Amino acid sequence: MKILIVDDEEILRTGLTKMIERMELPAVVVGAAHDGLQAMELIAAHEPHVLLTDIRMPNMDGLELIERLAAERQRIRSIILSGYDDFDYARKAIRSGCSDYLVKPPDFAELSDLLRSIYLALSQERDQFIEQNKKSEILNRNQMLLKTDFLRSLIAKKPSHASINEMLDHAGRLGIPLRHEAHAVAVLRIERRWETVRKYSAADWELYKYACLNIAGEVLEGAPCFYDEQEQLVLLLPERVSFEDGCEKLQEARSHLSHYLPLSFTAALSGAYPFRSLAEAYAEANRLLSLRLLRDKSVLITYKELVHYANEDMTAHLEQLGELQQADSSGEFPVKWQQWLESVKSSGYSPQSLA
Numbered sequence: 001m002k003i004l005i006v007d008d009e010e011i012l013r014t015g016l017t018k019m020i021e022r023m024e025l026p027a028v029v030v031g032a033a034h035d036g037l038q039a040m041e042l043i044a045a046h047e048p049h050v051l052l053t054d055i056r057m058p059n060m061d062g063l064e065l066i067e068r069l070a071a072e073r074q075r076i077r078s079i080i081l082s083g084y085d086d087f088d089y090a091r092k093a094i095r096s097g098c099s100d101y102l103v104k105p106p107d108f109a110e111l112s113d114l115l116r117s118i119y120l121a122l123s124q125e126r127d128q129f130i131e132q133n134k135k136s137e138i139l140n141r142n143q144m145l146l147k148t149d150f151l152r153s154l155i156a157k158k159p160s161h162a163s164i165n166e167m168l169d170h171a172g173r174l175g176i177p178l179r180h181e182a183h184a185v186a187v188l189r190i191e192r193r194w195e196t197v198r199k200y201s202a203a204d205w206e207l208y209k210y211a212c213l214n215i216a217g218e219v220l221e222g223a224p225c226f227y228d229e230q231e232q233l234v235l236l237l238p239e240r241v242s243f244e245d246g247c248e249k250l251q252e253a254r255s256h257l258s259h260y261l262p263l264s265f266t267a268a269l270s271g272a273y274p275f276r277s278l279a280e281a282y283a284e285a286n287r288l289l290s291l292r293l294l295r296d297k298s299v300l301i302t303y304k305e306l307v308h309y310a311n312e313d314m315t316a317h318l319e320q321l322g323e324l325q326q327a328d329s330s331g332e333f334p335v336k337w338q339q340w341l342e343s344v345k346s347s348g349y350s351p352q353s354l355a
Contacts, residue, residue, distance in 0.1 A: 001027040001119045002046060006039040006053035006062065007081065012105065016052065023112045025119060036060025040068065043076070047258040050118055051078045054104070066098050073252060075259040077118050081106060129260050130207060144210075147174050151226040155185065155234065155282035164275065176224050182239040182272040185281035186250055188216070188257075189232050189289055191264040191298050212257055219253040233265070234282065239272045243302070250300055264298045271303040 003020060007013050013032040020029055030046040033039035035057045043051075051069070053062040060068075066078050080101035100114055150170060162170070164180050171178040190196060197205055209227065216225045216233055224236040237246050250267045258264055268288035273281035288301045 001025070001050060001115075001122060002030045002048040003027055003050045003052060003115070004030060004039060004042055004046065004048040005032040006034075006036065006051065006057070006065065007032075008034050008054065008057040010034070012054075012081075015105070019106075019108055019111065020115070022108075023115065025112070025115055027115060027119065036062065036065035036068070039065055043069070043074065047255060047264070048076060049122060049259070050115065051076050052081065053078065054081050056083075074255055077122075079114065079118075126260055130211060143174075144213075147176055148226045150174055150176070151224055151234070151236070152228065154236075154278045155228070157279055177222055178224060178236075179238065180275055182274050183278060183281065184237045184239070184241075184243075184246060184272045185270045185278060185285045186235040186237060186246070186267055187228075187232050187282070187285040187289060188235070188250075188254070188265040188267045189292075191266060193231070196263065208261055208263065211261060212263070215256050215260060216253050219256055220249050228282075232286075236278070237269075243269075243304070247300060247302065254298070254300070266292045266298040267300045269300065269302045 005013050005016050007016070013034070017029045017032060020027060027050075030048055031042040033042050036053075037060045039051070039053070040060075042048075051066075053065060055062040062080060066080075069076055069078070078098040080098050081104040082101050083104065102110060102114070154167075168178055168180060200208065209231070212233055213225060213227070216235060217223070220235055220237070223238070223241075226234055228234050235250075237249075241249075246269060250269060254265050254267060266289065268285040268291075270281040270284040270288070273284075284303060288303065288305075291301050291305070292299070
């Protein structure tokens with residue numbers, strides 16, 4: 001369970017962090033923010049399960065922070081740390097979706113019991129979600145295979161010889177909501193996939209994949225979604241879904257996926273392409289995913305960022321990398337490697353050059 005602390009007093013942030021570290025809980029403090037604005041940045045970076053926040057802070061107070069998270073439909077359990085004279089604020093926070101509030105400085109046992117109850121509730125919620133998907137996956141497995149084969153054919157390099165009407169009729173028989181219009185393609189890639197897969201049995205991994213498919217489909221309101229041959233989650237977004245709405249939905253999907261499952265995703269969104277050119281849109285989204293190498297964390301990358309990445313020639317950096325690999329001093333390697341990586345990040349390389 002990931003916890004984020006928000007308070008404008010450094011001594012309280014440090015004290016709460018050390019207090020939680022002493023608790024015998026499967027929990028870790030992933031960050032500490034001095035106000036709501038910094039908290040929003042850390043939430044985007046770490047996707048915590050629990051928010052432990054003060055009310056009165058500069059720039060953005062705890063109440064506004066909780067209201068912002070509620071408006072963005074972030075599935076984060078919030079705990080307010082309030083003074084004796086902040087009861088009205090705490091009451092407003094609870095109406096906005098806050099889980100509970102404690103008088104600060106909080107008592108060790110009281111905070112420990114509250115965090116434990118939240119962890120147990122999250123675990124039960126996750127177990128119920130997995131169990132529901134297990135039953136559903138067994139019933140729908142054959143139908144899902146047929147849908148996947150058809151949707152993969154739409155993004156295949158070798159175009160189908162079927163007419164548009166034949167393809168749409170086929171989609172209709174499979175229960176896939178498709179219309180003859182331009183689509184953008186989103187591709188979601190699991191972070192550290194090979195390392196993650198090894199943690200689970202084959203049956204459990206298939207169940208997680210099915211759960212991801214359900215979550216993405218629900219958040220994207222029924223948009224066609226499936227796995228490609230690399231087990232990347234692919235979604236087809238019709239042109240009538242605006243770029244802004246598409247980005248918002250994809251961020252919401254990433255948030256829900258990390259809430260219900262121990263998985264983190266980087267997403268890429270292509271521009272809108274004609275129905276016959278979905279393979280090109282899919283290829284563009286995969287090229288965009290190569291820009292993940294230049295980011296410090298999982299993110300959403302869109303086609304509008306391509307203008308900032310036009311440098312095609314990596315010769316100089318590849319030569320530097322060769323020299324770096326032959327470096328004599330192992331002690332200097334981490335520093336030089338970090339310097340090389342920061343230089344690559346600032347060079348504006350195109351997705352094609354990084355692929």
